[in-house]
Each structure stands twice: as structure tokens, then as C-alpha cells.
Amino acid sequence: MRTTLPEGLVNLADHEAFARSVLSAQADAYFNGGAADELTLRENVLAWQRIALLPRVLQPLAGAHTRVELLGRTLAHPILIAPMAYQRLAHPHGEMATALAAAVLGAGLVLSTQASTPLEDVARLVLAESARGPLWFQLYLQADRGFTRELVQRAEAAEYEALVLTVDAPVNGARDRERRAGFTLPPGISAVNLRGLREPDPVVLRPGQSALFDDLMTHAPSWDDVAWLRSITRLPVLLKGITHPADARLAVSAGAAGLIVSNHGGRTLDTVPATAMLLPAVAQVVGGAVPLLVDGGIRRGTDVLKAIGLGAAAVMVGRPILHGLTNAGAIGVAHVLRLLRDELELAMALTGCSSLVGASEALAKPMSSP
Numbered sequence: 001m002r003t004t005l006p007e008g009l010v011n012l013a014d015h016e017a018f019a020r021s022v023l024s025a026q027a028d029a030y031f032n033g034g035a036a037d038e039l040t041l042r043e044n045v046l047a048w049q050r051i052a053l054l055p056r057v058l059q060p061l062a063g064a065h066t067r068v069e070l071l072g073r074t075l076a077h078p079i080l081i082a083p084m085a086y087q088r089l090a091h092p093h094g095e096m097a098t099a100l101a102a103a104v105l106g107a108g109l110v111l112s113t114q115a116s117t118p119l120e121d122v123a124r125l126v127l128a129e130s131a132r133g134p135l136w137f138q139l140y141l142q143a144d145r146g147f148t149r150e151l152v153q154r155a156e157a158a159e160y161e162a163l164v165l166t167v168d169a170p171v172n173g174a175r176d177r178e179r180r181a182g183f184t185l186p187p188g189i190s191a192v193n194l195r196g197l198r199e200p201d202p203v204v205l206r207p208g209q210s211a212l213f214d215d216l217m218t219h220a221p222s223w224d225d226v227a228w229l230r231s232i233t234r235l236p237v238l239l240k241g242i243t244h245p246a247d248a249r250l251a252v253s254a255g256a257a258g259l260i261v262s263n264h265g266g267r268t269l270d271t272v273p274a275t276a277m278l279l280p281a282v283a284q285v286v287g288g289a290v291p292l293l294v295d296g297g298i299r300r301g302t303d304v305l306k307a308i309g310l311g312a313a314a315v316m317v318g319r320p321i322l323h324g325l326t327n328a329g330a331i332g333v334a335h336v337l338r339l340l341r342d343e344l345e346l347a348m349a350l351t352g353c354s355s356l357v358g359a360s361e362a363l364a365k366p367m368s369s370p
């Protein structure tokens, strides 16, 4: 079990390379793979890289800070950990190590419905840390809505502060890399918070019927379920997986407390544009009515600055957290978070940004001649 930081890791790409050299082929395929030809997976990273920054010099920067406001709280910085299933595949301490690092570093934590650790254990650990960021629970609506309601009640009782309803994955994408590697969960790792869930009996299909459309999709979440979810919980409900501006508008009308612009890290539908490309149009239609978050391909502090500049209130980071976790448990996750925050501060200092409110000023815009 790795608990000390390997030498020589100075950025998130180093963490990724090290993690991929030690992960089993199956876990590597699950964590690092995407859907189909993985175009969206790659574009997510490249699109942030292609956005240029244009510095202002000689700005007053003493006392500058990375603080942001999110759902009525002031956060030390705008970095949250995206919900990711089965973290005990990366490290025996799994979600507990991720949660500890997040809490100590003031990063928000979104726990997956498919976590491999009881949601109550994670909450207890996070809530004990005074410097912690927000603690949210990601919800996959289950076919059994009664079970889903009980899961929501457990999250409320454990003092999660918001629900993040994932809306972009009514079914898994074409995970070619996973299937090639023959990915299955090893014994001892499971979605422990779904224990006791009874899957619906499969429909007996007539010839010509589709297992997807005539069975699985009959339980898929809909806009009515968003209203239902809001009616059974006192927690704010954010929607994760919004990419189309028209859906962003619907989500605001449906009472979403926030939106997460996400293509699921390129793991669901391939060839969806990178989130860096989608964010501006969503920000335009939402017009500040609710906070926007964005995830997908964020690997540098400069990416965080660009995301805020394009209209996000905060960002979520996925795979790099799993890399840190693989490499050194809680210490590795803390290192990834610290690197990202340090890089963000550096990017702000070098673009002349004293607070993230002014992040859009750091983006290079087409220049007209004087």
C-alpha cells in the first residue's frame, strides 16, 4: 500500500504517468479510459490548453486571493473533487483518503452513489475538519425510486449539503477500452451504499424489441424526476452533465440550484465537444441565475483560471485525484490539490489577477488595432 509520495512528481501529468505505471491494466482502463474512440476524452484536455492567456503587468497583487462564493459559502479556492466510483480500486483507503485530503486542503468533495465506502463514514471524516470545503452527494436515480428516496434520506441524515443529480449517463457509454481489458470489480470492492437494492426483473423482450429502449430506458431519469427529487428533499439539487444551452435553460426553470457543465470526462457519448468549448454558451443563457461548475480535462492551474474566466464559479477535478490516490493515498490526493492550487495562484500572479472575480480579464481576446 503506497502512502508516501514518489519522488519527482511536480505536476498532474507526472502523477498520471506514475499512477499508470503501477495500476493494474483493468483499473487503468476503468479510470483512464473514455467512450469509444476517446475523442472527447482527449479534446477535454486539449481545449483548455488551446485557450490563450494575456497578462496585465504591474498590477497590485499583495493580498490577492483565490476565494470564491458558492451556494452561500465562501470557499478558500474554487477546486472541488468530482464524484468518482470505486475509489478503493486505486488505494485500500479509497474514498476515506480522498475525503481526508479534500477536507484538509479545503477542497469540496462530491461523493459518488457508487462509492466503495459507506457515505456516513466519509461524511463523519469530512465534517470533523474545520477548513473543509462543501460536502455534496452525487445521485444516480435508481430504477427503484423508493430505494432512491431512502438513499437521499441517508445523505441528508449524514449532513451532506447538496445533491448532485447526474443526468448524462442513463446508460454507460461504449467503453471499448474497459471491455478490451475485461474490466470487472475485484472481490471486496462494491457499491456499498446500494446494498439491498433490488434490480428490476428484466423485461421479456419480444422479437425486434430493444433491451435498451424497451427495458433499461423505461427507468431512465426525466425532467419529471428532477421535480420529484426536489419535492422529497430539502437539499439544493445541482444537475451534472448539462452541455446544451437549451437544457441549461430548462434546468434553471426546473429549480436546479446549480449546473455542472460536464461530458462525464468523455466517458459517455464520444465526440461531444470539450467542456471548455461548451461553457461559454451555457454561461450566456444562464446569465448568473445559478452557479455553474465545469469539469473535464482540468489538469493545470491555468485551466482553472480559464474556466472561471469563461463563467464557472468553480471547477471539479476527476482523474488526477485518482492518480494522486493511487500514488500515495491521502498524501497523493493532497499533493495533487496543492499543485493545482499553487499553479492557480501562479497563473493569477502572472496575469495580474488579484481575485477570481477578474478572471475573464486574463483571457486573450481578439485584439483590434489601436
Ligand SMILES: Cc1cc2nc3c(=O)[nH]c(=O)nc-3n(C[C@H](O)[C@H](O)[C@H](O)COP(=O)(O)O)c2cc1C
Binding pocket: 030, 031, 032, 044, 082, 083, 084, 085, 112, 113, 114, 138, 166, 240, 262, 263, 264, 265, 266, 267, 295, 296, 297, 298, 316, 317, 318, 319, 320
Ligand atoms: C473512474 C471514474 C468514475 C466516475 N464515476 C462517476 C460517478 O460515479 N458519478 C458521476 O456523476 N460521474 C462519475 N465520473 C465522472 C466525473 O465525475 C467527472 O465528470 C470527470 O471525471 C471529469 O473529467 P476529468 O476526469 O477529465 O477531470 C467518473 C469518472 C471517472 C474517471
Ligand SMILES: CC(C)CC(=O)C(=O)O
Binding pocket: 085, 114, 169, 172, 264, 267
Ligand atoms: C459505476 C459507473 C456508472 C460510474 C460512472 O459514472 C463512471 O464510471 O463514469
